Amino acid sequence: MEQGVIFAGFGGQGILLAGKVLARAGMEHGLEVSWLPSYGPEMRGGTANCTVVLSDELIGAPIVDAPWALVAMNAPSLDRFEPQLAEGGLAVINTSLVHRSVQRTDLTAVPIPVTQLAHNLEMPRAGNMVALGALLRGLDSVPLQSAVQAMAHEMEERGRESLVDANRKALEAGYEEAGKVIVGS
Amino acid sequence: MSRTLMRGNEAIAEAGIRAGCRCYFCYPITPQGELVEYMARELPLREGVFLQAESEVSAINMVYGAAAAGVRTMTSSSSPGISLKMEGISYMAGARLPAVIVNIMRGGPGLGNIAPAQGDYFQATKGGGHGDYRLIVLAPSTVPEAAELIMLAFDLSDRYRVPAMILADGMLGQMMEPVELPAPVDPQSIPARPWALTGAKGRDPNVVLSFDLDPQGLKEMNRELQQTYREIQGTEVRWECVDTEDAEIVLVAYGTMGRIGKTVVRLAREEGIRAGLVRPISLWPFPYEPIRKISAQVPTVLTLELSAGQMWEDVRLAVEQRAQTPFFGELGGVVPTPRQILSEVKRYVSS
Numbered sequence: 001m002e003q004g005v006i007f008a009g010f011g012g013q014g015i016l017l018a019g020k021v022l023a024r025a026g027m028e029h030g031l032e033v034s035w036l037p038s039y040g041p042e043m044r045g046g047t048a049n050c051t052v053v054l055s056d057e058l059i060g061a062p063i064v065d066a067p068w069a070l071v072a073m074n075a076p077s078l079d080r081f082e083p084q085l086a087e088g089g090l091a092v093i094n095t096s097l098v099h100r101s102v103q104r105t106d107l108t109a110v111p112i113p114v115t116q117l118a119h120n121l122e123m124p125r126a127g128n129m130v131a132l133g134a135l136l137r138g139l140d141s142v143p144l145q146s147a148v149q150a151m152a153h154e155m156e157e158r159g160r161e162s163l164v165d166a167n168r169k170a171l172e173a174g175y176e177e178a179g180k181v182i183v184g185s
Numbered sequence: 186m187s188r189t190l191m192r193g194n195e196a197i198a199e200a201g202i203r204a205g206c207r208c209y210f211c212y213p214i215t216p217q218g219e220l221v222e223y224m225a226r227e228l229p230l231r232e233g234v235f236l237q238a239e240s241e242v243s244a245i246n247m248v249y250g251a252a253a254a255g256v257r258t259m260t261s262s263s264s265p266g267i268s269l270k271m272e273g274i275s276y277m278a279g280a281r282l283p284a285v286i287v288n289i290m291r292g293g294p295g296l297g298n299i300a301p302a303q304g305d306y307f308q309a310t311k312g313g314g315h316g317d318y319r320l321i322v323l324a325p326s327t328v329p330e331a332a333e334l335i336m337l338a339f340d341l342s343d344r345y346r347v348p349a350m351i352l353a354d355g356m357l358g359q360m361m362e363p364v365e366l367p368a369p370v371d372p373q374s375i376p377a378r379p380w381a382l383t384g385a386k387g388r389d390p391n392v393v394l395s396f397d398l399d400p401q402g403l404k405e406m407n408r409e410l411q412q413t414y415r416e417i418q419g420t421e422v423r424w425e426c427v428d429t430e431d432a433e434i435v436l437v438a439y440g441t442m443g444r445i446g447k448t449v450v451r452l453a454r455e456e457g458i459r460a461g462l463v464r465p466i467s468l469w470p471f472p473y474e475p476i477r478k479i480s481a482q483v484p485t486v487l488t489l490e491l492s493a494g495q496m497w498e499d500v501r502l503a504v505e506q507r508a509q510t511p512f513f514g515e516l517g518g519v520v521p522t523p524r525q526i527l528s529e530v531k532r533y534v535s536s
Contacts, residue, residue: 023361036361061522061523062360063445
């Protein structure tokens with residue numbers, strides 16, 4: 001088993017953190033993981049993406065030709081990465097900002113109003129965790145509970161224990177919403 | 186032991202502290218900024234000195250001074266910054282001072298860019314500064330290996346009194362992987378430094394110099410250096426082989442390209458191509474002998490680099506026309522994907 005996941009969106013949407021929480025959840029779940037950020041001269045409002053690889057064996061390349069899943073937090077991200085996704089792959093799309101669906105028929109699209117759901121939770125900055133929760137519904141390698149734990153560890157290390165509860169709710173909201181979309185999950 | 190998810194830059198810094206580095210001098214540059222930040226935060230809390238100098242030239246000469254005083258010391262930078270440090274590195278090689286220099290390579294030449302590249306191989310392994318000297322050069326390909334090789338670099342540098350360089354690139358510096366951090370070195374186990382400048386109370390003064398105006402004296406100094414280099418070449422060659430036993434094509438790649446090469450081998454084998462990989466871990470001393478042996482058994486030895494073909498020259502020296510030696514490289518900070526390399530591999534296998 002080796003799964004590549006790309007998180008992409010605007011700088012400031014918590015793209016890199018969402019990827020890191022997934023990588024950490026995978027690690028704490030006993031998998032081999034790698035997390036590779038795009039690190040050009042980027043800034044808030046520019047583009048950001050990262051690649052997470054989850055595997056049950058030691059990881060060679062931390063870059064992937066055909067990622068198994070994509071979290072597209074804005075329209076340019078879907079335009080850029082949809083063609084690269086593996087056959088039958090998964091695309092979580094933030095429909096609050098992306099007003100089109102996937103063009104490929106082989107993909108499983110998971111349209112989620114990520115930004116809207118985060119606002120509803122009065123946690124406008126937790127859209128990244130809503131999206132990660134939605135992704136986890138389609139990802140059989142890492143359970144939601146591992147991600148909740150990894151997120152909590154991450155917040156604690158940053159001295160942000162007060163945000164653990166809200167981020168847990170965001171993860172669960174995304175997971176639940178995706179359940180309505182992904183058939184048989 | 187528990188695993189921690191760490192960036193390459195952070196793991197290198199933490200392993201350096203655990204190796205006993207107590208003085209770190211730097212001038213910041215991307216893509217190794219996190220290494221500087223980590224040292225700035227941690228070293229003062231752990232009985233160490235962090236000092237940001239006014240330039241790379243100052244930083245390397247502070248390393249020279251700390252090393253002469255007998256302290257485990259280290260600096261880090263990225264390509265253009267390492268170029269600035271070259272004069273000091275040559276002086277340390279001449280003065281037989283142990284130290285660790287980390288180069289998180291970026292695209293070049295010149296200011297280049299901050300993307301991953303391997304264009305500093307010549308500079309690191311062939312003497313980027315002046316004079317007949319060598320550095321011990323180690324090239325990690327994963328974050329855990331980077332931590333391990335920092336510890337080794339300090340040990341080898343002490344043992345031979347030759348400066349050691351860790352040659353990695355921006356991808357390894359920026360990416361995160363789980364690491365089991367090595368246990369801290371017991372300070373008592375660090376080799377004694379009877380030559381160090383520790384105050385000559387009750388003994389004859391020690392002298393740390395990189396020059397001798399008398400040609401016969403300088404010749405003798407050089408002869409001793411060359412003798413040490415031959416000893417290192419005899420005992421400190423390190424490499425990894427993956428699936429080379431039955432291979433019809435062998436890839437040679439180090440660092441980031443080395444790990445991508447492992448994926449290429451797996452993909453090739455899934456398609457019935459018997460590919461293998463030699464991954465040099467010590468770039469100097471270079472693993473000529475293992476590559477020489479393998480080249481007698483395979484028709485093709487394909488070198489992969491994020492450069493125009495620098496290590497390729499050493500591979501060809503090892504192979505000596507026993508096999509064909511094609512090259513595949515990328516330039517300017519572009520990193521090829523495993524499948525792009527696989528199509529290159531397919532050009533050289535008949536099946």
